[in-house]
Amino acid sequence: MESPTGSCWSLENTLQQLVVINELQYCLPQEVLHAGEGNKNAFKTLIAAEYNGVKVELVKNFQMGVSNKTPEFLQMNPIGKVPVLETPDGPVFESNAMARYVARLKADTTLYGSSLIDYAHIEQWMDFSATEIDSSIGRWLFPRLGFGAPYLPPAEEAAIAALKRSLAALNTHLSTNTYLVGHAVTLADIVMTCNLFLGFKLILTKSFTSEFPHVERYFWTMVNQPKVKKVIGEVKQAESVPAVQSAKKPAQPKEAAKPKAKEEAKKEAKKEPAKPKAAEPAEEEEEAPKPKPKNPLDLLPPSKMILDEWKRLYSNTKTNFREVAIKGFWDMYDPEGYSLWFCDYKYNDENTVSFVTLNKVGGFLQRMDLARKYAFGKMLVIGSQPPYKVKGLWLFRGKEIPQFVLDECYDMELYDWAKVDISDEVQKERVNAMIEDLEPFEGEALLDAKCFK
Numbered sequence: 001m002e003s004p005t006g007s008c009w010s011l012e013n014t015l016q017q018l019v020v021i022n023e024l025q026y027c028l029p030q031e032v033l034h035a036g037e038g039n040k041n042a043f044k045t046l047i048a049a050e051y052n053g054v055k056v057e058l059v060k061n062f063q064m065g066v067s068n069k070t071p072e073f074l075q076m077n078p079i080g081k082v083p084v085l086e087t088p089d090g091p092v093f094e095s096n097a098m099a100r101y102v103a104r105l106k107a108d109t110t111l112y113g114s115s116l117i118d119y120a121h122i123e124q125w126m127d128f129s130a131t132e133i134d135s136s137i138g139r140w141l142f143p144r145l146g147f148g149a150p151y152l153p154p155a156e157e158a159a160i161a162a163l164k165r166s167l168a169a170l171n172t173h174l175s176t177n178t179y180l181v182g183h184a185v186t187l188a189d190i191v192m193t194c195n196l197f198l199g200f201k202l203i204l205t206k207s208f209t210s211e212f213p214h215v216e217r218y219f220w221t222m223v224n225q226p227k228v229k230k231v232i233g234e235v236k237q238a239e240s241v242p243a244v245q246s247a248k249k250p251a252q253p254k255e256a257a258k259p260k261a262k263e264e265a266k267k268e269a270k271k272e273p274a275k276p277k278a279a280e281p282a283e284e285e286e287e288a289p290k291p292k293p294k295n296p297l298d299l300l301p302p303s304k305m306i307l308d309e310w311k312r313l314y315s316n317t318k319t320n321f322r323e324v325a326i327k328g329f330w331d332m333y334d335p336e337g338y339s340l341w342f343c344d345y346k347y348n349d350e351n352t353v354s355f356v357t358l359n360k361v362g363g364f365l366q367r368m369d370l371a372r373k374y375a376f377g378k379m380l381v382i383g384s385q386p387p388y389k390v391k392g393l394w395l396f397r398g399k400e401i402p403q404f405v406l407d408e409c410y411d412m413e414l415y416d417w418a419k420v421d422i423s424d425e426v427q428k429e430r431v432n433a434m435i436e437d438l439e440p441f442e443g444e445a446l447l448d449a450k451c452f453k
């Protein structure tokens with residue numbers, strides 16, 4: 001940015017000007033934030049305001065799909081998206097710009113670091129957070145929730161791969177840094193946390209995030225900072241990847257809740273500052289969630305086999321695997337409550353590149369996340385050179401492959417499935433070999449063995 005004299009823009013000059021703005025702010029009207037409660041993009045502004053001691057009021061009775069369609073709102077943001085910050089000098093849209101504005105309202109803010117290079121790094125991580133993290137989470141999450149782009153498995157796979165790549169880079173950075181820049185919370189951390197928040201809350205299960213332990217540590221540290229917690233509330237990590245839902249129609253205005261005029265809304269906001277609560281995706285704000293129907297597998301008669309006990313036994317057996325884990329498995333196995341299945345990839349001749357084959361299997365296991373409560377699986381990538389064979393063994397609750405798995409995990413149709421006949425000792429031994437990663441398997445070396453548990 002150039003100053004009127006043509007010299008380079010200086011952070012110091014701007015900060016000096018902001019001292020004046022800061023001193024003036026007490027006699028100016030307050031900032032008003034237009035967004036529904038629980039909007040993670042609005043949280044950026046609210047958290048920055050907490051850190052800077054700036055008063056920002058959340059407009060009351062904001063109704064997504066209604067309030068943001070009024071002519072008054074469209075004057076503030078022509079694209080009609082939320083959030084928007086109304087300032088004494090006019091409206092600002094784009095949540096990062098709004099958060100920057102609030103960060104700069106305080107002259108001696110620490111949110112922008114203490115040097116030009118800190119400032120550049122803060123901007124760097126904010127851009128990274130928006131373009132590499134938030135966009136990949138959105139491309140994975142929203143099609144599943146029926147918003148935006150339609151759900152397409154290859155597009156989902158690409159989004160997950162992009163997200164993993166970005167999280168791996170973030171994880172490396174955070175392995176030697178408590179915060180993104182310097183030794184204290186900056187605006188970069190606020191923006192990154194809000195973006196991760198949506199992911200952790202709605203789709204990034206523990207089994208997904210455990211690959212990125214430094215990101216986990218960072219996220220939980222951030223959301224437990226008192227000033228962050230005050231805005232976003234208690235955070236609970238997603239327990240499963242949401243099932244694919246059919247596309248949602250845009251919200252229709254409701255009879256009872258007519259859009260409020262800007263002035264009226266503003267007046268109400270001033271009367272009683274609204275307290276933000278735990279978030280929902282903004283698009284869902286206008287509808288109360290329907291009670292989730294019970295999974296039919298939960299209605300089956302109880303089984304003597306406790307899946308988690310088997311998973312624990314599998315994970316904790318380090319020696320004498322045959323005698324302990326495999327024997328334990330058959331002692332527990334309940335053919336009335338569970339079934340075992342072999343699967344065989346139909347297109348093994350396409351498995352010509354090892355890492356692509358491994359990614360394919362990794363993607364399958366990722367998408368099976370929705371069945372974690374009801375399944376255990378082993379997937380073997382077989383062969384020491386291409387084309388690799390992919391074969392697997394699955395244990396499912398119930399006597400058949402659960403219908404919701406067939407419906408929602410598109411990989412299922414890429415495999416031939418055969419129920420294991422446990423009265424056949426040869427088949428039983430094949431089960432054992434697969435659980436155990438026995439090598440050679442059917443005469444060949446294993447490139448990899450992945451477990452779903």
Ligand SMILES: N[C@@H](CCC(=O)N[C@@H](CS)C(=O)NCC(=O)O)C(=O)O
Binds near residue numbers: 094
């Ligand atoms: N880049 C914008 C994204 C804003 C955005 O996507 N807002 C969503 C809700 S979180 C919205 O208003 N959607 C309604 C629409 O697309 O019409 C920002 O960071 O503020």
